Amino acid sequence: MPMNNSIIQGDCLDILPTLPTESVGLVVTDPPYLVRYRDRSGRTVRNDDNPGVLAAFTDIYRLLKPDSLCISFYGWNSVDAFFAAWRGAGFRPVGHIVWPKDYASSRRYLQACHEQAYLLAKGTPRIPAEPVKDVQSWEYTGNRAHPTEKAVSVLKPLISCFSSPGDLVLDPFAGSGSACVAAALSGRRYLGIELEARYCEHARRRLAGVSRCLDRQTQAGGCHRRTV
Secondary structure, three states: OOOOOEEEEOOHHHHHHHOOOOOEEEEEEOOOOOOOOEOOOOOEOOOOOOHHHHHHHHHHHHHEEEEEEEEEEOOHHHHHHHHHHHHHHOOEEEEEEEEEOOOOOOEOOOEOOEEEEEEEEEOOOOOOOOOOOOEOOOOOOOOOOOOOOOOHHHHHHHHHHHOOOOOEEEEOOOOOOHHHHHHHHOOOEEEEEEOOHHHHHHHHHHHHHHHHHHHOHHHHOOOOHHHO
16 A cells, blocks of 8 residues: 555545554644534534544554654544543643634634644654744635645644654545645655545645646745645
8 A cells, every 4th residue: 555645545444554553753633523513514524423533543653653743633522532542542642732713613602713733742752943832823724625624834834843854744534635735845755544535536636736836846936825
């Protein structure tokens, strides 16, 4: 199975066990939040009602190299399930990142105006020379390609901080491919796994555009936002 610069369609619970141990330099992922999400147009997220998907973190831990990191977004109202999966796999939390938003994703008892992720360690990763702040800038994608699409600009600083050029960055819940695009633009290799064919195809198209842009980067002066 190809691991370098690939988007694989399938269930990560089936695919992750087939990948080689300690082959990944960084994991950046946005798993289902376990909230039965439905956006204003009626789109849903597969497996968002299935806590069993969090079993993926056992293999995520195995795949990471010693002394490396996983960045996982999560749903705050299912944080107990996430922590059980993370700690059960062997991870320990070493940081928490928040992205304030200038709009509310939902309104119930409170207006939901932020996103969040935990920084999870396998072993004792090195401390970055210039750590990023634990409150980061948010950019709204409009969720055009995927109902919970993250912006490349949100993910790229994390990949640059917590991995090295040439490292393999894994996203086992790849969605529209933003983490893989951010990895490619940061000079890293990428591997994305996504259950739904339509999102795999979209991610592959995005990454093909990134590849073309990088090929002509010297002449064009960099990759333009419309490419990714």
